Amino acid sequence: MPRVAVTGVGAICAIGNTREQFTQSLREGRCGIAPITLADVSGFRFLNGAEVKGYRPEDHFEAKQIDLIDRFAQFAAIAAREAVADAAIQWSDELRERCAIVTGACVGGQSTEDQGFWDVYKMGKPRVHPMTIPRTMANAGASYISMDLGVGGPSWTVSTACSSSNHAIGQAFHMVRAGDADLAIAGGSEAVFSFGILKAWEAMRVVSGDICRPFSKDRTGMILGEGGAMLVLEPLEKALSRGAKVYCEIAGFGMSADAHHITQPSVEGPVRAMRMALRDAGVGPQIIDYVNAHGTGTEANDATETAAIRQVFGEHADRLAVSSTKSMHGHALGAAGALEAAATILAIRDGFIPPTANYRVPDPACDLDIVPNRSREARIHCAISNSFAFGGLNAVLLFTS
Amino acid sequence: MPSDVTEEVLGVIAQTQRIPRENITLDSRFEELGLDSMDAVNIMFALEDKFDITIPDEAAKQIRNIRQMVEGVQHIVDSKAVQ
Numbered sequence: 408m409p410r411v412a413v414t415g416v417g418a419i420c421a422i423g424n425t426r427e428q429f430t431q432s433l434r435e436g437r438c439g440i441a442p443i444t445l446a447d448v449s450g451f452r453f454l455n456g457a458e459v460k461g462y463r464p465e466d467h468f469e470a471k472q473i474d475l476i477d478r479f480a481q482f483a484a485i486a487a488r489e490a491v492a493d494a495a496i497q498w499s500d501e502l503r504e505r506c507a508i509v510t511g512a513c514v515g516g517q518s519t520e521d522q523g524f525w526d527v528y529k530m531g532k533p534r535v536h537p538m539t540i541p542r543t544m545a546n547a548g549a550s551y552i553s554m555d556l557g558v559g560g561p562s563w564t565v566s567t568a569c570s571s572s573n574h575a576i577g578q579a580f581h582m583v584r585a586g587d588a589d590l591a592i593a594g595g596s597e598a599v600f601s602f603g604i605l606k607a608w609e610a611m612r613v614v615s616g617d618i619c620r621p622f623s624k625d626r627t628g629m630i631l632g633e634g635g636a637m638l639v640l641e642p643l644e645k646a647l648s649r650g651a652k653v654y655c656e657i658a659g660f661g662m663s664a665d666a667h668h669i670t671q672p673s674v675e676g677p678v679r680a681m682r683m684a685l686r687d688a689g690v691g692p693q694i695i696d697y698v699n700a701h702g703t704g705t706e707a708n709d710a711t712e713t714a715a716i717r718q719v720f721g722e723h724a725d726r727l728a729v730s731s732t733k734s735m736h737g738h739a740l741g742a743a744g745a746l747e748a749a750a751t752i753l754a755i756r757d758g759f760i761p762p763t764a765n766y767r768v769p770d771p772a773c774d775l776d777i778v779p780n781r782s783r784e785a786r787i788h789c790a791i792s793n794s795f796a797f798g799g800l801n802a803v804l805l806f807t808s
Numbered sequence: 809m810p811s812d813v814t815e816e817v818l819g820v821i822a823q824t825q826r827i828p829r830e831n832i833t834l835d836s837r838f839e840e841l842g843l844d845s846m847d848a849v850n851i852m853f854a855l856e857d858k859f860d861i862t863i864p865d866e867a868a869k870q871i872r873n874i875r876q877m878v879e880g881v882q883h884i885v886d887s888k889a890v891q
Contacts, residue, residue, distance in 0.1 A: 610849075611849065668846075671846065
């Protein structure tokens with residue numbers, strides 16, 4: 408089977424509107440969490456979020472296009488453009504037909520839907536915007552990328568809550584490895600900052616009224632984030648023969664279902680997903696240097712994930728660096744896996760381990776080296792990135808330098 | 809206790825969780841009633857609705873059994889009456 412290279416990365420999120428700003432923030436351990444501005448959250452139990460800063464759609468799209476594309480699909484398109492430009496793809500008609508697009512989204516364009524429902528339910532308007540349906544559909548990101556770049560190959564969207572974009576990247580990896588696509592654009596995007604969606608999150612009592620402190624004893628929950636990230640994948644040999652810059656390889660992908668509970672995490676499901684990723688790559692746990700954790704900052708996730716990592720890695724768990732970049736870019740749901748894959752790939756490229764920001768108090772239930780608050784210079788040879796979703800659907804990507 | 813609030817809280821738990829009312833006492837623990845943390849969140853949602861109150865996250869996190877839930881609701885209802 409051909410090896411699969413990552414040759415392009417694009418990212419936009421709370422800690423960077425471009426890939427290189429994102430990299431810089433990861434290195435500096437900069438936290439992008441701030442008071443929410445995109446929705447009126449006065450009186451909410453949480454006031455903070457990780458919003459994309461200084462974003463102006465008109466910098467990226469023509470005025471007429473903006474009406475047609477929800478913010479989440481805009482982020483997908485922006486990240487895809489950046490990733491494809493980064494990979495310096497020389498398009499041919501054949502390549503456009505042999506290129507796959509796989510995107511992840513959790514809530515998709517629900518912000519558009521929320522606005523429309525507000526208009527009819529609350530404001531008593533007789534109609535919603537005619538583009539409500541195409542703006543809301545979860546595949547709008549993939550559709551827009553295909554139109555934007557003229558890509559006509561197999562394209563679809565995966566929705567598995569917080570694992571969406573890891574599943575998307577994994578599917579694209581399978582396509583390229585199997586020879587079913589010569590190129591793939593894969594990742595995810597999300598834009599959740601809308602009144603109704605935030606109300607729904609508030610009701611679950613999992614969002615912190617403070618800030619996101621993964622693995623810290625005084626953690627009080629997750630912080631919602633938004634953004635998008637896309638990768639360009641291609642067969643390693645083709646990438647090398649066209650002289651492309653290669654960030655790293657995706658060497659393994661593991662998936663599992665907890666078959667347990669709709670919101671509570673389990674240890675066994677994540678263990679199976681991590682083991683499947685290692686087996687898929689044909690490597691043992693001892694060669695992993697870094698784990699980009701799911702690390703949401705909820706009491707349950709961080710302790711459960713620690714136990715799962717200990718079970719998979721045994722004694723080697725004490726030699727691993729494990730960090731949660733959600734402490735900086737928030738939990739971007741359907742974009743989370745893609746942003747974290749991008750963070751891992753950029754860390755491999757530049758030789759550093761991104762920190763877990765906002766860390767204060769050691770927790771015996773999370774007794775791993777979680778790289779507190781400051782990034783660390785280190786060569787990463789092999790890393791995994793975990794995504795564990797509500798609904799118990801887990802996806803783990805494995806990268807090698 | 810038992811006060812009206814006690815009766816109403818136990819009634820809400822029975823109704824939302826489909827548990828026979830007679831199986832629930834002030835001393836019942838969540839585990840013996842087969843309730844997990846998400847069930848507790850659902851019960852609190854129903855209680856907020858029934859009593860027209862807001863249960864803060866910090867208070868919600870402390871609740872481990874039925875008695876604490878009743879006392880917590882009573883406390884919020886009382887402070888609301890004072891206002």
